[in-house]
Amino acid sequence: MRQAETPEKTGLGDALCKLDQLFKVTGQDLREIAGRFHQAMLDGLAGAIGPLKMLPSFISTPSGLEKGRFFAVDFGGTNVRILLVELLGNGRSSILKRKSMPLKDPAASYDFTQATATGSELFDLLAGQIKGLAVPGEVCALGHTFSFPSRSYDINKAVLINWTKEIKTGQVEGRDINQLLAEALRRQGLPGVIPAAVINDTVGTLLAAAYSDPGADIGSICGTGHNTCYLEPRPACGRGPVIINLESGNFNLLSFNVYDQLLDQASEKPGEQRLEKMVSGRYLGELTRLVVSNLARQGLLLRGSMTDPDGLLHRPYSIDTELVALALSDDSPGIARLGGWLAENLGVKEPLPGELAAIRHIAGLVASRSARLIAATYLGILRHLDPALRDRHTIAVDGSLYEKMPGFERNIRSALDEVLAEGGNRVALKLTKEGSGIGAAIAAAIASKQQID
Ligand code: BGC
Numbered sequence: 105m106r107q108a109e110t111p112e113k114t115g116l117g118d119a120l121c122k123l124d125q126l127f128k129v130t131g132q133d134l135r136e137i138a139g140r141f142h143q144a145m146l147d148g149l150a151g152a153i154g155p156l157k158m159l160p161s162f163i164s165t166p167s168g169l170e171k172g173r174f175f176a177v178d179f180g181g182t183n184v185r186i187l188l189v190e191l192l193g194n195g196r197s198s199i200l201k202r203k204s205m206p207l208k209d210p211a212a213s214y215d216f217t218q219a220t221a222t223g224s225e226l227f228d229l230l231a232g233q234i235k236g237l238a239v240p241g242e243v244c245a246l247g248h249t250f251s252f253p254s255r256s257y258d259i260n261k262a263v264l265i266n267w268t269k270e271i272k273t274g275q276v277e278g279r280d281i282n283q284l285l286a287e288a289l290r291r292q293g294l295p296g297v298i299p300a301a302v303i304n305d306t307v308g309t310l311l312a313a314a315y316s317d318p319g320a321d322i323g324s325i326c327g328t329g330h331n332t333c334y335l336e337p338r339p340a341c342g343r344g345p346v347i348i349n350l351e352s353g354n355f356n357l358l359s360f361n362v363y364d365q366l367l368d369q370a371s372e373k374p375g376e377q378r379l380e381k382m383v384s385g386r387y388l389g390e391l392t393r394l395v396v397s398n399l400a401r402q403g404l405l406l407r408g409s410m411t412d413p414d415g416l417l418h419r420p421y422s423i424d425t426e427l428v429a430l431a432l433s434d435d436s437p438g439i440a441r442l443g444g445w446l447a448e449n450l451g452v453k454e455p456l457p458g459e460l461a462a463i464r465h466i467a468g469l470v471a472s473r474s475a476r477l478i479a480a481t482y483l484g485i486l487r488h489l490d491p492a493l494r495d496r497h498t499i500a501v502d503g504s505l506y507e508k509m510p511g512f513e514r515n516i517r518s519a520l521d522e523v524l525a526e527g528g529n530r531v532a533l534k535l536t537k538e539g540s541g542i543g544a545a546i547a548a549a550i551a552s553k554q555q556i557d
Pocket residue numbers: 180250251252253254268269304305306325327328329330331332351353380
């Protein structure tokens with residue numbers, strides 16, 4: 105049995121205080137980041153090359169009256185979902201059928217996310233799943249939520265600029281993704297399923313919220329990846345309001361600490377998606393692991409409980425974001441659930457309660473920094489849309505981090521209120537579940553109507 109040691113005795117207390125400073129985002133930081141983010145938006149809108157791509161989506165918000173049945177493809181990460189959605193008007197919708205599949209399955213020994221797989225193979229897999237839900241001969245428009253940086257040329261034409269979230273499938277970057285899907289649908293004998301719209305998942309989330317709430321003008325994803333879009337009232341093209349996908353995960357006018365640098369350097373694309381690497385579900389577990397592993401190597405944490413000093417704890421991505429959520433929600437005596445997870449998954453034997461508390465503290469620092477940085481970007485967008493906050497705004501948010509990470513929404517809310525004070529009352533945060541799927545159906549409805557008009 106290991107003897108309990110106080111953090112002070114082991115130097116762990118000092119190390120935790122240093123980490124508090126490293127991961128802190130003060131009220132002043134929030135304001136400064138919001139200001140830099142706003143400037144980067146203006147630069148991007150003016151066409152300057154910078155961190156924010158500001159991609160116009162060729163679509164505005166819905167009237168709420170859109171009706172009909174549509175297929176929706178939600179391609180957001182390593183899981184793809186296919187839905188058949190009925191839009192009922194008056195902001196109501198229902199999901200009639202659904203199917204989801206992983207793009208990689210070690211058990212079935214396939215992986216469509218690696219460079220060894222091609223775009224055609226990937227989209228054949230997707231079209232095969234759609235076939236499973238389609239009625240033979242049926243004509244049905246399809247909305248496609250494709251959650252990667254893509255440049256739209258029309259409502260149904262978007263070219264993938266680059267993969268994110270560590271996906272590397274070959275022969276998709278630079279290609280029109282809806283065309284890849286349309287060709288795969290034809291190969292499956294589904295000429296009646298027509299890819300009518302392709303949108304980003306942030307856009308889908310905003311469309312889904314705006315279907316029933318005209319005040320919704322910002323859509324955001326806090327999940328495996330991170331990004332935000334907003335309704336630009338005065339686009340440069342001079343036409344009516346248009347939704348702009350910021351690709352805000354690529355924002356980089358931030359201070360990075362040593363753990364951010366380590367994570368970025370070891371990532372698939374160093375230098376890219378710097379905000380996303382500090383805030384999104386793909387990376388929060390790894391950031392936590394980097395800190396814990398470093399303290400363990402210095403002998404400040406898990407002394408005596410690591411059976412193998414080169415064990416799993418030191419292996420990249422051996423901790424995922426679910427562990428961060430578990431650490432933050434574990435109220436069992438002695439933080440035993442967290443201890444059990446570490447023993448079972450990383451071979452960490454009998455960690456002391458003080459060490460588990462330290463790991464929970466680290467997880468809390470990483471998660472709350474994420475929420476506050478995201479809030480700072482929302483503040484930047486609000487500054488652009490309505491600096492005096494005269495109107496009401498709804499920020500529609502979807503994603504597992506926002507939904508499931510303990511305290512995440514509360515931390516975003518309190519950061520917004522810290523800066524907006526009274527004005528915070530006019531800004532609502534709204535969890536918009538299934539936003540990508542319902543939003544894709546709404547986009548297909550809007551596109552089909554545009555074709556009729
Ligand atoms: C992608 C965005 C997407 C976000 C959330 C990011 O990695 O670049 O296009 O909206 O993830 O899924």
